[in-house]
Amino acid sequence: MSAQQSSFASTIDSLRERVPEGLIHPKVGIVCGSGLSTLGSTLRDRVLVDYDTLPGFAKSTVAGHKSQLAFGYLGPEDKGVPVVAMLGRFHPYEGHTMASVVYPIRVMAKLGVTHIIITNAAGGLNPNLAVGTIVVIQDHIALPNLTGFNPLIGAQTDLSLPRFLPLSNAYSRPLRKLVFHAAHQLGLEKSALAEGTYAWVSGPTYETPAEGRFLRAAGGDVVGMSTIPEVLAAREMGVEVTVLSLVTNAVVIPDTYNSIREEVEAELAGKPLPAAVDAIVSHEEVLTIGKQKAEVMRQLVEKTVELIGSA
Numbered sequence: 437m438s439a440q441q442s443s444f445a446s447t448i449d450s451l452r453e454r455v456p457e458g459l460i461h462p463k464v465g466i467v468c469g470s471g472l473s474t475l476g477s478t479l480r481d482r483v484l485v486d487y488d489t490l491p492g493f494a495k496s497t498v499a500g501h502k503s504q505l506a507f508g509y510l511g512p513e514d515k516g517v518p519v520v521a522m523l524g525r526f527h528p529y530e531g532h533t534m535a536s537v538v539y540p541i542r543v544m545a546k547l548g549v550t551h552i553i554i555t556n557a558a559g560g561l562n563p564n565l566a567v568g569t570i571v572v573i574q575d576h577i578a579l580p581n582l583t584g585f586n587p588l589i590g591a592q593t594d595l596s597l598p599r600f601l602p603l604s605n606a607y608s609r610p611l612r613k614l615v616f617h618a619a620h621q622l623g624l625e626k627s628a629l630a631e632g633t634y635a636w637v638s639g640p641t642y643e644t645p646a647e648g649r650f651l652r653a654a655g656g657d658v659v660g661m662s663t664i665p666e667v668l669a670a671r672e673m674g675v676e677v678t679v680l681s682l683v684t685n686a687v688v689i690p691d692t693y694n695s696i697r698e699e700v701e702a703e704l705a706g707k708p709l710p711a712a713v714d715a716i717v718s719h720e721e722v723l724t725i726g727k728q729k730a731e732v733m734r735q736l737v738e739k740t741v742e743l744i745g746s747a
């Protein structure tokens with residue numbers, strides 16, 4: 437057994453000691469993004485496991501991310517679906533290795549989840565996406581993956597997994613359909629839910645205006661610092677994935693820059709100054725919108741889980 441396999445074995449042994457038989461093999465895994473962990477409090481028969489008590493798990497260091505796995509049932513009493521939710525995730529920018537970032541996803545897959553719903557907070561690149569919109573991700577652009585920072589790089593420790601993973605079908609069409617059915621059943625307005633492409637960046641810096649323009653020109657609708665490693669690990673292990681991105685801020689992409697020379701010349705000539713385009717994004721803003729929209733995200737995830745359970 438490789439060192440990594442024996443680490444998985446001890447994580448799962450440790451979970452077995454604490455999680456009852458009915459919940460230890462959940463059907464659906466959920467990853468809660470920045471400010472979106474309230475879902476954990478609505479699970480029935482909930483069992484919480486702190487990451488720092490689990491072999492192999494790191495600890496999340498980002499505001500708005502707890503460090504707990506929550507097991508429980510989601511959905512109506514008679515049709516409750518066993519789920520496991522990550523209340524808080526790991527990002528490479530925190531200093532975690534890629535192996536640590538995707539470790540919980542691999543544990544979920546080993547416990548038997550067939551579907552994973554991943555949520556995140558993201559910046560809007562597409563000007564048609566209002567802050568507060570939930571975007572069902574249909575594709576991604578991952579500059580880190582294309583430039584040697586792919587979470588699947590490394591010796592193959594499990595030969596049953598594919599070495600060359602196709603990603604043309606990474607975002608399950610049937611699951612995306614269920615999300616739209618769930619939104620319809622909840623009576624959400626059409627504008628509450630959109631579809632788009634997630635651009636993954638490493639962070640922790642937010643984009644410069646030129647980087648935002650570049651990612652938009654490349655086809656990105658939203659930009660964020662997480663999720664893609666989790667998608668890759670889940671797909672490698674044969675799990676169906678859907679991703680819901682909450683637009684928490686608009687990435688400012690000016691068409692042109694205000695010329696400082698023109699500003700100074702206008703100043704010297706006593707003419708009115710052109711309006712400056714200066715919007716500064718902050719994690720506090722991200723968390724505020726996350727909090728405001730946590731309930732609708734929770735309802736959407738819960739209804740989607742219910743539909744997965746009865747599909």
Ligand SMILES: O=P(O)(O)O[C@@H]1C[C@H](O)[C@@H](CO)O1
Nearest residue numbers: 469470556557661662719722
């Ligand atoms: O974990 P997610 O992707 O929800 O968090 C986003 C990306 C950064 O971690 C942080 C930036 O505000 O929010």
Ligand code: HPA
Nearest residue numbers: 557558559659660661722
């Ligand atoms: O504007 C953003 N850029 C990158 N990641 C983010 N996560 C929330 N907002 C953003």
